[in-house]
Amino acid sequence: MSEKTMASTLDTASYAVRDSYFGQPYIDRDEHRDAPYPHRNVHGGFANTDTRFTFYFPDKAEWGGRLYHPLEGAHAGHEEAFAGAMGALLGGLEMMVKLGGYMVESNSGHIGDDVDPRAGEDPSLYGYRASVESARFSKHIAKQIYGREPDYSYVWGGSGGGRRSPGCLENGGGVYDGALPFMGGGSVAPQGSNIRVRSEQPLSFGSMFNVQRLLRDGKLDGVIDAMQPGGSGNPFEGLSNHEREELSNLYRLGYPRGDEFMIAKPMGQIWLWSSIADMLLEEDADYFKAFWTKPGYVGHDQPEAVVPDLIDITLPITRIITAQDLMTPDFAGPEYNDAKPMAMMIASSTGQWDLPIAVEVKGVGAGYRRGAGLKLTTGAAAGRQFYCTQPVGDLFFCDGRAEANLLRFRGAKAGDMVHVDNHAFLAYCYSYRHHISDDPLNDFLRLDGQPLYPQHGLPAQSPLMGIPYSGQYEGKLLWIHHTHDASLWPPQGVIYKRAVEQAQGAEKARERFRLQWTQNAEHVPPMLLPSNPKRATTTWLIDYMPSIEQGLVDLAAWVEKGIVPAETAFDFVDGKVSLPADAKARGGTQPVVTVLAKGALRADARPGESVALTLSAEAPPGAGTFTHVHWDFDGSGQFATSVPVEPGQTALSLSAAHAYDQPGTYFATARVRLNRHGDPAARRQVENLASARIVVV
Numbered sequence: 001m002s003e004k005t006m007a008s009t010l011d012t013a014s015y016a017v018r019d020s021y022f023g024q025p026y027i028d029r030d031e032h033r034d035a036p037y038p039h040r041n042v043h044g045g046f047a048n049t050d051t052r053f054t055f056y057f058p059d060k061a062e063w064g065g066r067l068y069h070p071l072e073g074a075h076a077g078h079e080e081a082f083a084g085a086m087g088a089l090l091g092g093l094e095m096m097v098k099l100g101g102y103m104v105e106s107n108s109g110h111i112g113d114d115v116d117p118r119a120g121e122d123p124s125l126y127g128y129r130a131s132v133e134s135a136r137f138s139k140h141i142a143k144q145i146y147g148r149e150p151d152y153s154y155v156w157g158g159s160g161g162g163r164r165s166p167g168c169l170e171n172g173g174g175v176y177d178g179a180l181p182f183m184g185g186g187s188v189a190p191q192g193s194n195i196r197v198r199s200e201q202p203l204s205f206g207s208m209f210n211v212q213r214l215l216r217d218g219k220l221d222g223v224i225d226a227m228q229p230g231g232s233g234n235p236f237e238g239l240s241n242h243e244r245e246e247l248s249n250l251y252r253l254g255y256p257r258g259d260e261f262m263i264a265k266p267m268g269q270i271w272l273w274s275s276i277a278d279m280l281l282e283e284d285a286d287y288f289k290a291f292w293t294k295p296g297y298v299g300h301d302q303p304e305a306v307v308p309d310l311i312d313i314t315l316p317i318t319r320i321i322t323a324q325d326l327m328t329p330d331f332a333g334p335e336y337n338d339a340k341p342m343a344m345m346i347a348s349s350t351g352q353w354d355l356p357i358a359v360e361v362k363g364v365g366a367g368y369r370r371g372a373g374l375k376l377t378t379g380a381a382a383g384r385q386f387y388c389t390q391p392v393g394d395l396f397f398c399d400g401r402a403e404a405n406l407l408r409f410r411g412a413k414a415g416d417m418v419h420v421d422n423h424a425f426l427a428y429c430y431s432y433r434h435h436i437s438d439d440p441l442n443d444f445l446r447l448d449g450q451p452l453y454p455q456h457g458l459p460a461q462s463p464l465m466g467i468p469y470s471g472q473y474e475g476k477l478l479w480i481h482h483t484h485d486a487s488l489w490p491p492q493g494v495i496y497k498r499a500v501e502q503a504q505g506a507e508k509a510r511e512r513f514r515l516q517w518t519q520n521a522e523h524v525p526p527m528l529l530p531s532n533p534k535r536a537t538t539t540w541l542i543d544y545m546p547s548i549e550q551g552l553v554d555l556a557a558w559v560e561k562g563i564v565p566a567e568t569a570f571d572f573v574d575g576k577v578s579l580p581a582d583a584k585a586r587g588g589t590q591p592v593v594t595v596l597a598k599g600a601l602r603a604d605a606r607p608g609e610s611v612a613l614t615l616s617a618e619a620p621p622g623a624g625t626f627t628h629v630h631w632d633f634d635g636s637g638q639f640a641t642s643v644p645v646e647p648g649q650t651a652l653s654l655s656a657a658h659a660y661d662q663p664g665t666y667f668a669t670a671r672v673r674l675n676r677h678g679d680p681a682a683r684r685q686v687e688n689l690a691s692a693r694i695v696v697v
Helices: 085-090 093-098 123-146 160-171 201-214 219-227 241-252 260-264 268-283 285-293 340-350 403-407 423-428 440-445 492-512 545-561
Strands: 025-033 039-046 052-057 066-071 101-106 152-158 178-182 312-316 319-322 356-360 373-376 385-392 395-399 417-421 476-482 513-518 571-573 576-578 592-597 602-605 610-618 625-632 641-643 651-659 664-675 686-696
Touching: 039 123, 052 123, 066 123, 066 160, 085 340, 085 545, 093 101, 101 123, 123 152, 123 160, 152 160, 152 545, 160 178, 178 545, 201 219, 201 241, 201 260, 201 268, 201 423, 219 260, 241 440, 268 285, 268 385, 268 395, 268 423, 285 423, 395 403, 476 492, 476 545, 492 513, 513 545, 545 686, 592 664, 610 625, 610 664, 610 686, 625 651, 641 651, 651 664
Parallel strands: 066 101, 066 152, 152 178, 178 476, 476 513, 592 686, 602 686
Antiparallel strands: 025 039, 039 052, 052 101, 312 417, 319 356, 356 395, 373 385, 373 417, 385 395, 571 576, 592 610, 610 651, 625 641, 625 664, 664 686
C-alpha cells in the first residue's frame, strides 16, 4: 500500500442498492490527494455495469454538511471531469468545499461517448439512474467518514449537465434537495416516460451552419458589424434573397442577437453533429434521401444553393496528427487556434496526448469541408466513420460516436483510403425546415397550422442525453440561462419554466422554481472561445461562473432557510429574449451597465481627439454593491484601466476620456463587478459589461 492509501477500510457490503440494475458497489481506490484540493479520494463503480464514480471528501473540519454533485456537459462519460480542466473552469472541488460540501462525480452510466453494453439505449440510466445511485451510495460512505450523512444534497450542471440535472431531481427519490441547471434544454413528457429526448434544437444548429456556409466569403463580417454596439442594426444589407431567408430563419429559431461572431466559430454545436450524425442517418434515412430527390426540398428544387459545395471523393491519408503534435512549432500558426482548445481539453482530461485527432487528406477540392463525413475504407481501422469538426487547410479534425469517439484515428496509417462525403451535412443544414414541433417558436414555419415544408417527425437525441423533462419534482430548482449562448439558445431557457407550470400549477411553480438570466454570457467562459482579431472576446462576453456560484449559494439558502432567490424579468418575442433596461425592473443578481461615447452608442472622432465616455451601472435590489470597475478602451481585452469604487455603492455614474491615435473602429468597454456583501476580495464577483463604438477617421 502506498503511503497515501487510507488506513481504514470502507464498508461497501452493507449497502443495499435501490435500483436493481446495479450490482454491488466496489471501491478500487481510496487515498489522500493534495490536488486539486486536499481531500480523501474514493473511486469505484457498480458491479456488472459501466457506471463509475469518484467521491471527494475534504477534511471533516472543512465540511459544512452538504453534498454537491456536478454533472458533466455534453454526453458525459467521465467520472473525474471536475477534478481536472473542467473543474478549473467551471468550479471544481475547491468551490464545492468553500460552499460547505463534499463532491460527487459519476460517469452517468457509460464510458466515453458509448452506451453501457448491457443497458443498451436505455435513456433513464444515462439521464439520472447512474447519477442518483452514485450519490446515494456516497451518503453511505460519508456516514463512515464524517459520522453522518449530509444534511442537504444538490445536483447541478451546465449544457448536458443542465439537460440531466432536472431529471435527477425529478426522479431521484429524495436523494437531492435542490438542483441548479444552467444552459439546459430539451423536450417535455409526463413523469415516468422512459423515452429518448425528441427536440428540434439539434437540427436548429443546421440553420446556423447554413448561414456560416452561405456567408463565409466576407458577408458574415457585415452581419457581425451591424449587430455590434453602434452598428446599423440591419444584418440583411447586401445579402441575396436566399441568404436573407436563412439568416432570418436562424434568428426566428432563437439564435441570440449580438452573438453573430460565434456563427463562424462553431464549437459544441459541430461536436453534436459529429456525435449524432450516424444516428440521424440510420433513424431518419428518408429525409436524407428526399432532400436530394423530391420536390419541396432545397437539394432537389434549388441545387444551385448546395451543389457547388458538394464533396464526394475517395483519397489516401497523407498524414495523421495527434494532440501532442499541436504543441509543436509546426502548428503555431493562428489558423490552428480554433482547433486547439477542444483538442487540448480532450488530451488533458484523458491523459491521451498521443490520441490521433486529425488526418491530412490532399486533393479534396473546393467543397464545404466542415461537417463532412470521413469514412476509412482500407487499413486496420476500415469502416470507422468520422465527421469533420474543424477543417484547417488539408487537415480534417474529426470526431464521431462510440468507437470513433474513443479511438479516433488509432490504427489508421498514412496511405489508408478515406471517403470524404458531405451530402448528409448539406441536407442537415436545411433539416430544421422539415422537423418542427408544436412549440409556438416554430409558427413561422406554419400557415394556419400547416407546415410549409414536408415533415419527417422530430428526431430522437442520443440516449446519453437522458429522458424528457416532466417538470414534476419535490425540492427547489433554480434555472440559470444565458442571453448570448450559441449552443443552447435563449428559447431553451423558457422550456422548463413552462413544464413546471403545466405539471405543478402556477402556485406550486412559484414555491419551487425560479429563472435567472445572465446577460452577455456564452456557453463556455471567454478564455475558451476564439477571439475576433478586431475585438477581444472578453470585451463582449463575461465570465459567468461567479453568477453560477452565487446561484448555488442562493439555492442552498432557499432550501435550508426559505430565502427565495431573485428572478429575472424578461420578454420573449420572435425567438428573442429581451431584458428590462432598469435594474430594479430586471431583477436577478447581475448588474445592469450602459456605456456611451459622446452621449451615444456610436461616436465619430479624429485621430488624437479626446472622446468623452460615460458609464452608468445599477445593482438589482439585494444583489450587493459594486466592488470593481475596469475600462478597456481599444478592444484588446486587457482592461488595464481600473477605477476606484467607493464602498457601498448600488449605482455608478462615471466619466472617462480616451484619444485614439490611429484611424479605425474601436469599442470602449467598461466591465463592472459586484459582490453580495460588498467585499472586493471575495470569490464571487458577479460581472457585466457594455461597450460603445468609436470610429476614428
